[in-house]
Amino acid sequence: MKLIEAEDVWFSYNHEVMALKGVSLGIGKGETVALIGQNGGGKTTLAKHFNGLLKPTKGRVLVKGVETRTLPANKLAFTVGYVFQNPAHQIFSSKVRDEVSFGPHNAGLSSDEVERRTAEAIEKVGLKGYEDVHPYDLDYGKQKLLTVASIMSMNPEVYCLDEPTTGQDHKGRWMVADLIHRLNDSGATVVVITHDMRFVAEVAKRVVLIADGRILADMPTKEIFEKSEMLRSAQIKPPQITELAHSLTRYNVPASILTVTEMADALQSILRLHQR
Numbered sequence: 686m687k688l689i690e691a692e693d694v695w696f697s698y699n700h701e702v703m704a705l706k707g708v709s710l711g712i713g714k715g716e717t718v719a720l721i722g723q724n725g726g727g728k729t730t731l732a733k734h735f736n737g738l739l740k741p742t743k744g745r746v747l748v749k750g751v752e753t754r755t756l757p758a759n760k761l762a763f764t765v766g767y768v769f770q771n772p773a774h775q776i777f778s779s780k781v782r783d784e785v786s787f788g789p790h791n792a793g794l795s796s797d798e799v800e801r802r803t804a805e806a807i808e809k810v811g812l813k814g815y816e817d818v819h820p821y822d823l824d825y826g827k828q829k830l831l832t833v834a835s836i837m838s839m840n841p842e843v844y845c846l847d848e849p850t851t852g853q854d855h856k857g858r859w860m861v862a863d864l865i866h867r868l869n870d871s872g873a874t875v876v877v878i879t880h881d882m883r884f885v886a887e888v889a890k891r892v893v894l895i896a897d898g899r900i901l902a903d904m905p906t907k908e909i910f911e912k913s914e915m916l917r918s919a920q921i922k923p924p925q926i927t928e929l930a931h932s933l934t935r936y937n938v939p940a941s942i943l944t945v946t947e948m949a950d951a952l953q954s955i956l957r958l959h960q961r
């Protein structure tokens with residue numbers, strides 16, 4: 686059984702536009718999946734189905750085998766945490782600490798446990814020292830990190846992060862990537878929505894490309910960036926390092942390269958052969 690299963694999901698916000706048109710996919714425990722695609726394609730709409738914020742107009746979504754239609758969203762929050770694209774749609778407390786402790790407190794955990802989880806989550810996203818700050822006094826990148834922390838304190842099995850790198854400087858971006866790796870290492874499943882293909886290459890093993898409410902492709906990250914035609918039609922540019930690899934394949938550089946480290950390794954072995 687997959688952790689999350691979407692079966693022929695259709696969704697319309699207002700009975701006019703169909704935002705999802707027959708989406709089916711399964712997400713297994715421990716996966717790192719990136720949802721990519723142009724603006725308005727349906728990424729957020731799909732992710733909101735994973736934790737029951739939205740229910741399908743037609744079709745069904747199962748979380749650990751149970752149909753989301755039969756579960757209240759606050760129950761699902763223990764299994765699937767969704768971090769909103771726009772932090773203002775999520776933040777409602779007047780202090781960083783209260784925002785992060787709300788979930789576990791509301792779940793009825795002991796005050797020691799609430800405190801422990803809150804401090805740990807705040808520390809992990811690099812907001813230690815900001816506990817008493819008003820969330821809206823944080824810059825946008827830090828607000829996003831705060832919303833991630835307020836999901837982490839719930840310790841869910843699945844994290845859906847809707848554009849976590851928007852507004853991040855280099856350090857913030859690196860911190861989010863590192864956070865995703867650590868969450869995944871500790872057994873969590875991560876679904877990340879992003880327009881940053883370098884970030885996709887760094888954090889996701891699988892990519893789901895969504896356009897106009899449909900899944901155009903669902904494959905390993907290494908494979909999708911080799912599909913130049915398809916990416917062009919979806920107006921997606923592979924990471925620069927992958928494009929460089931594509932232009933060097935006649936020198937035996939593998940086209941599936943995703944990171945600078947992989948490129949360095951490939952070039953070193955080619956040069957070593959050359960020197961012999």
Ligand SMILES: Nc1ncnc2c1ncn2[C@@H]1O[C@H](COP(=O)(O)OP(=O)(O)OP(=O)(O)O)[C@@H](O)[C@H]1O
Pocket residue numbers: 698699702703704722723724725726727728729730731770
């Ligand atoms: N609250 C809403 N009410 C009505 N229509 C909506 C609403 N939210 C989204 N839509 C429409 O649903 C479709 C899918 O939008 P969605 O936000 O899921 O796309 P997205 O892939 O997340 O885009 P982006 O990359 O801009 O975040 C779009 O046509 C959008 O205009």
Ligand SMILES: [Mg+2]
Pocket residue numbers: 728729730770847
């Ligand atoms: Mg979106």
